[in-house]
Amino acid sequence: MSAVLQELEAPIDALTHKALRFLTAGSVDDGKSTLIGRLLYDSRAILADQLDALEKRAAGEAIDLSLLTDGLEAEREQGITIDVAYRYFATRSRKFIIADAPGHEQYTRNMVTAAAGSDAAVVLVDITKIDWRAAEVQLLPQTRRHALLAKLLRVPSIVFAVNKLDAIDADAQPAFAAVKAALEGFATQAGIEVAAVVPVSALRGDNVIVHSARWTWYAGPTLLELLHQLPATDERHDGALLLPVQYVAKVGDGANPTRILWGRIAHGSVHVGDQVQAFPSGETATVAALHRAGEPARSVEAGQSAGLVLDRELDISRGDWFATPGSVRPTQSFSATLAWLDTEPAQLGRKYWLRHGQRWVQARISAIEHRLDIHSLQPTDAHELDVNEIGRVTVQLQAPLPLEPYADNRMAGALIVVDPATHRTSGALLVERAS
Structure with missing residues (x-):
């Protein structure tokens, strides 16, 4: 029996480490919900009645583990994740809070919501959708977008899990090596620090909790072993209040x-x-x-x-x-990274509602400095930002706010943009510099 399985079977009355909040991200059908289902199933974090319901639904076939997170009726009908689903499990040494984020571009805002409070992001990569034999391996746009958003949202640890290698078992090693090289190249170009790249099969369970008996060429940690090692986010305790x-x-x-x-x-x-x-x-x-x-x-x-x-x-x-008196200087103008999530584009001069902490204030976008091309990772000229685009903007506030750079503090440096006409959450602002 492996050390991990021994730990899972031991009592969990002495949890010594801070809980790790992590999300699964990536493109549509990359296997995010199945991966979480596998973690819950193999770690025995499923209630008996829930397991009975899944077995009855399977009618003698293999259990569909994605149903453990896809709880909405519309999700089960369409076979996609729409809302963020949160699940919990624990081993003897740690608790975990998992957020299953949608992969579809239409629901990128839900992924942003999940990432904003996460300590780690597991970005899944479906190797069956990638031409890994090409001279230059191309990653899926949503893989790149979710990894960039995780970096911008200051998720401390980013892990790439290359999934569905069981579909190409004969060529698993060279396929994984090619995709890993492409991921590491993209991460270097984007300034993303990668905690690890792990080959997994969420469907079969390889390298999720236990090491694969088939892929002996991989000597690194399983996904669960890696999650045990990742640090939880802790804000600054010293200095000003x-x-x-x-x-x-x-x-x-x-x-x-x-x-x-x-x-x-x-x-x-x-x-x-x-x-x-x-x-x-x-x-x-x-x-x-x-x-x-x-x-x-x-x-x-x-x-x-x-x-x-x-x-x-x-x-x-x-x-x-x-x-603390004298430690904060409220400002009415700041530059920020804007992740736009609304179907109506972000427009210069238009008034929006911003929420900072629990305070609401009116504001307008006074300048759009550039838009980030997620393929070239280069800034390009832009006069507006369309849905799922990321850019740098300058914002003018109607009333001053005590802002700090998002890189220094996630709570003081983040704002939500709300459309005053539709009341939709339109974007996420991450403060870079306050004037």
Whole structure:
């Protein structure tokens, strides 16, 4: 029995590592849902009644593992993933949260949503769709797009899983070598740091949890072994505080209840007695008391939710921000990478709603500097951005916001673009520089 299987069979009462959030991405029918189904099935993370239902549906044939994630009726009818499906499983040493992202271009926005909070991305590559014998191996556009989006969204670890090698077993080694070289060449050109390239068969289970008995030429880790080694994202704990207010609670009876201002700390930490500055008002106060998980606390760090009680009453509501005094300079103009997700193109001068943390503000795109060609990876001139295009823009805000570069902090440097007429989520802005 392998060490991994022994670990799966051991009790999971001592999970010592932080949970890893990862998504599967790639083109349509690359096998993302089947891969997740294989992980759940082989790691015994399926409920007995769910397994019985799958076996009855299979009627004696092989179980369709993709049905473990494709839960919507429309997904089962069409055989594609539409919405992001989240699944959970654990081994003795770690918990995992999986996001199965759609591969179809129409649902790229769902992939962006899943990637925004992920620690790793497993980008699947269907080798049966690639002419691996060509002098210059061409990757699928959606493979390139999803890998680029994962990089732009600051997903720390990107893994390429070359799937369906079982379909070409006789030539698996040279086929994998050719596609691996193409992936590494693309990654170098795009500035993507690749954690690993793994040959897998999601259908058969090769190199997913256990090593393939057929592909003895591969000596690297299985996908699950690799996922155990990947680090979870951890925001900066030292330095200045930055905290978006998500909820204002009133505790206690009588005419003067205590107001507790709740939010998840973006970076830094807060202690009882610290001075904090509120935005947009700019007023300062002292932290008189702190709460964490419903209990009093002396300090709270980045990544945790904190409830602040101030020494004096300030006009604070959902959408405001707290920071260490003097550490943040609100801005009304910034340059950013824009991933456009709407069928209506992004237009110069048109007003949109932006959401930063929990605050809504009107804004307009004042300049489109360029569009990124996902094939050549070169910037090209553009006057608008169409659906699924990525470009660099300058944005003018109606009211100032405490922005930071997305590379420094994912919470403070990300904004959602919403069309004011249709209320559709139209794009994702990743701040590069605030003016």
